[in-house]
Structures are given as structure tokens and as C-alpha cells.
Amino acid sequence: MTKIEAIVQPNRFDAVKDGLVDLGIDGMTVSEVRGHGRQKGHTEMYRGHEYSVDLLPKIKIEVVTEDKLVDSIIEVILKTAATGKIGDGKIFISKVDEAIRIRNQERGVTAL
Numbered sequence: 001m002t003k004i005e006a007i008v009q010p011n012r013f014d015a016v017k018d019g020l021v022d023l024g025i026d027g028m029t030v031s032e033v034r035g036h037g038r039q040k041g042h043t044e045m046y047r048g049h050e051y052s053v054d055l056l057p058k059i060k061i062e063v064v065t066e067d068k069l070v071d072s073i074i075e076v077i078l079k080t081a082a083t084g085k086i087g088d089g090k091i092f093i094s095k096v097d098e099a100i101r102i103r104n105q106e107r108g109v110t111a112l
Contacts, residue, residue, distance in 0.1 A: 001096040001109060002070045006061045007033065008081040008089040013059040019076040020063065027112060029062040037087065058089065064096055066109045 008016055013030075020028060034055040065073060074091060082088055101111040 001064055001099060001112070002067050003094050003096050004061075004063045004065065004070065004073055004077075005092040005094075006063075006077045006081065006089060007035070007058050007091075008061065008077070009083070009087065010057055010059050012081045012083070012088075013061075015080040016061060016077055019080040020061075020073065023069075023072055023076055025063055025065065025069075025073065027063070031060045031062075033058050033060045037090070056087065064099060064112055066112070 006016065010032075017028075017030075034057055036054055036056055061077075063073060070093065074093075077091055098107060099109075099111040100107050
């Protein structure tokens with residue numbers, strides 16, 4: 001099994017989610033997060049004063065899936081989240097040793 005974590009722009013979330021649902025992914029965890037990468041935020045003006053916004057709002061999507069779907073999921077995320085501009089986000093991929101459904105103690109891929 002593999003865990004895919006994608007951090008995307010908030011305005012691209014619906015497209016990413018719809019793409020994953022169309023692919024047959026029915027389980028995901030979504031969090032509103034803040035952070036920055038190389039762009040280090042930006043400055044804005046408010047009532048004539050300049051201030052720094054260094055932690056930008058993002059959406060973090062986490063999906064644990066069987067290994068054979070990983071490439072398809074990554075392709076969907078890349079296609080739907082990309083704008084070609086700085087700050088589009090990142091995808092992190094890691095191996096998962098075990099998954100257990102608490103309700104009935106199912107293990108492995110069947111627990112997903």
C-alpha cells in the first residue's frame with residue numbers, strides 16, 4: 001500500500017477531488033493547512049500599511065491506496081492541480097506497512 005499526500009492551491013481542490021472520485025477513489029482525508037515553499041509568501045497592503053503574508057493557505061489531500069493505482073492518482077493530481085505558476089504545491093509518496101479498519105479489524109487493502 002502507498003500513501004499519497006498532495007498539497008494544492010485551495011482553488012484547485014474541487015478539480016482534484018472530482019478527478020480522484022472519477023478514478024474510483026472514495027476514501028481521502030482533506031485538511032486546510034498553511035505553509036510556504038520557495039516563494040516564502042508575499043507582501044500585501046492594508047489601509048496604507050505593508051505587511052507580510054508568509055504562511056499561505058493550502059489544502060492537503062491524503063489518500064492511502066493499493067500500489068497499482070499510484071501512477072493513475074499522481075497523474076490525476078498533476079493534471080488537475082497544475083496552473084504552471086509558483087505555489088502549485090507538492091506530492092509526497094510513502095509506503096504504508098499496514099492498514100486496519102477499527103470497526104471490524106479488517107487488515108490490508110480490504111481495510112481501505
